[in-house]
Amino acid sequence: xxxxxxxxxxxxxxxxxxxxxxxxxxxxxxxxxxxxxxxxxxxxxxxxxxxxxxxxxxxxxxxxxxxxxxxxxxxxxxxxxxxxxxxxxxxxxxxxxxxxxxxxxxxxxxxxxxxxxxxxxxxxxxxxxxxxxxxxxxxxxxxxxxxxxxxxxxxxxxxxxxxxxxxxxxxxxxxxxxxxxxxxxxxxxxxxxxxxxxxxxxxxxxxxxxxxxxxxxxxxxxxxxxxxxxxxxxxxxxxxxxxxxxxxxxxxxxxxxxxxxxxxxxxxxxxxxxxxxxxxxxxxxxxxxxxxxxxxxxxxxxxxxxxxxxxxxxxxxxxxxxxxxxxxxxxxxxxxxxxxxxxxxxxxxxxxxxxxx
Amino acid sequence: xxxxxxxxxxxxxxxxxxxxxxxxxxxxxxxxxxxxxxxxxxxxxxxxxxxxxxxxxxxxxxxxxxxxxxxxxxxxxxxxxxxxxxxxxxxxxxxxxxxxxxxxxxxxxxxxxxxxxxxxxxxxxxxxxxxxxxxxxxxxxxxxxxxxxxxxxxxxxxxxxxxxxxxxxxxxxxxxxxxxxxxxxxxxxxxxxxxxxxxxxxxxxxxxxxxxxxxxxxxxxxxxxxxxxxxxxxxxxxxxxxxxxxxxxxxxxxxxxxxxxxxxxx
Numbered sequence: 001x002x003x004x005x006x007x008x009x010x011x012x013x014x015x016x017x018x019x020x021x022x023x024x025x026x027x028x029x030x031x032x033x034x035x036x037x038x039x040x041x042x043x044x045x046x047x048x049x050x051x052x053x054x055x056x057x058x059x060x061x062x063x064x065x066x067x068x069x070x071x072x073x074x075x076x077x078x079x080x081x082x083x084x085x086x087x088x089x090x091x092x093x094x095x096x097x098x099x100x101x102x103x104x105x106x107x108x109x110x111x112x113x114x115x116x117x118x119x120x121x122x123x124x125x126x127x128x129x130x131x132x133x134x135x136x137x138x139x140x141x142x143x144x145x146x147x148x149x150x151x152x153x154x155x156x157x158x159x160x161x162x163x164x165x166x167x168x169x170x171x172x173x174x175x176x177x178x179x180x181x182x183x184x185x186x187x188x189x190x191x192x193x194x195x196x197x198x199x200x201x202x203x204x205x206x207x208x209x210x211x212x213x214x215x216x217x218x219x220x221x222x223x224x225x226x227x228x229x230x231x232x233x234x235x236x237x238x239x240x241x242x243x244x245x246x247x248x249x250x251x252x253x254x255x256x257x258x259x260x261x262x263x264x265x266x267x268x269x270x271x272x273x274x275x276x277x278x279x280x281x282x283x284x285x286x287x288x289x290x291x292x293x294x295x296x297x298x299x300x301x302x303x304x305x306x307x308x309x310x311x312x313x314x315x316x317x318x319x320x321x322x323x324x325x326x327x328x329x330x331x332x333x334x335x336x337x338x339x340x341x342x343x344x345x346x347x348x349x350x351x352x353x354x355x356x357x
Numbered sequence: 358x359x360x361x362x363x364x365x366x367x368x369x370x371x372x373x374x375x376x377x378x379x380x381x382x383x384x385x386x387x388x389x390x391x392x393x394x395x396x397x398x399x400x401x402x403x404x405x406x407x408x409x410x411x412x413x414x415x416x417x418x419x420x421x422x423x424x425x426x427x428x429x430x431x432x433x434x435x436x437x438x439x440x441x442x443x444x445x446x447x448x449x450x451x452x453x454x455x456x457x458x459x460x461x462x463x464x465x466x467x468x469x470x471x472x473x474x475x476x477x478x479x480x481x482x483x484x485x486x487x488x489x490x491x492x493x494x495x496x497x498x499x500x501x502x503x504x505x506x507x508x509x510x511x512x513x514x515x516x517x518x519x520x521x522x523x524x525x526x527x528x529x530x531x532x533x534x535x536x537x538x539x540x541x542x543x544x545x546x547x548x549x550x551x552x553x554x555x556x557x558x559x560x561x562x563x564x565x566x567x568x569x570x571x572x573x574x575x576x577x578x579x580x581x582x583x584x585x586x587x588x589x590x591x592x593x594x595x596x597x598x599x600x601x602x603x604x605x606x607x608x609x610x611x612x613x614x615x616x617x618x619x620x621x622x623x
Binding site: 001003008012014015018021026042048063067068079081082083 | 411412413415416419420422423426427429430475476478479482483484485489533534537538544563566567568569570571576578579580
């Protein structure tokens, strides 16, 4: 009995010491006290040095937590019991959150730095007049390819994927809207199409791609491409950037018929406790130099026009990440098509995958 | 035990290689200066340095350890008392019913336990964070402790207790001086099992973390979108080494205490 008590005391003492260390560590940021905000962001999606800088400049302490999917994030917010002051959902998630009344309108008077954002990225269909959201990063859907493994093919058009020489070389991302959207784009239709005959035509078109398809997979695409095990992949610009970081041979192209334009945006959830602090944080992230430093760390494209002056000119002239006006005109943002339509997309995609076997 | 012949030895080696290869693969790349898990470039300690520079990661690690220690401690205390009570229930039907309810908690999927905790906490108004994680970890560890302690209790001869009472022991003395010393190995086994369950639990924790409080498994999972960095490899390496040291330490202490006088309690 004695040694059990002794062990228990030791465990309690160790726990107390660890909690004490943690409390000390939490206060090293320069800010302390009650004024704090809780930020809920994707993993590895913000330069940690900026959090420290924000704490030093404003005296507001940042509690930072990460999530891995829009759905997980929405569940946490919807259930209550959390007090996130900032969250960073993708555009389709914002529509859903708006419908469920999970967002607080943003007071633009508190965001003087909003002027830095390229007007092209403001006032979009998913959030008219940016009542609830401020763009954080953006990107495109396109084709990553490894010229070393190909004989000179390029990908100006989606049609190029159907080239017979690419037999068993193409990897597709396992996501219904992306793949069906590609079929729609290849035929010149909108990727938000709700016309059943257009959708079926797109599915038939994709069926003819079958001999070229090597696999339909998720995040493993990055590794396959980096290792040179696949030559061509349908993927997002952010993922393509990761691939190029590890394998310089890889290139990325957005076909000219058009493609998807995606956004991640800062919002203030309904459960926020420190709304002033949240605005201060958004305004801080919109600062030109800060946004440039963050874009440099994360490697995605920033919607912050003023930030481009502080960035490596080689990066911002790269048409693959910062396409010019003309190319942008062909890009479309996903619209929320409703559950029923989404079901149709999923069914068509499932049928396509089953035919592959 | 007789000497093992060649074939069982080979088989044993094969099993261990399969079990340990992934861990060593991970450790190997934690020294890679290339920054990815493909293609080893040159040897470096920079990822280990990065672990200690990242205060947030360290805080999450400490959170994970504190939750594991406290939840294991509390669940062991509750679980031991529960096991003792179950053993001394006279009605067989009631005893079996309670035991089955205990076992159901062990086999029911973590996802369900996690989701129901999330709903419960929101309903009651508990803020997600340290408390919610600790409470749920205690809850799912208790049945494990009960299962670890029960066999030891059943092994104990009832005449031991009768003898103690005959010799004038109070009920308290029976518990603290007879029962608990006898089942001590079971208690420690239960504690360590609860500790490991808490350390590596993802599913339940995933539902009940929030407000900036996170544990290592949840944190690593949320890195999936942008890719897990080699810092995590380095951290896993450190944890692996610490675990190894703990196991060796435990083994050494165990051997030392096997001297002829260890059975005598003062």
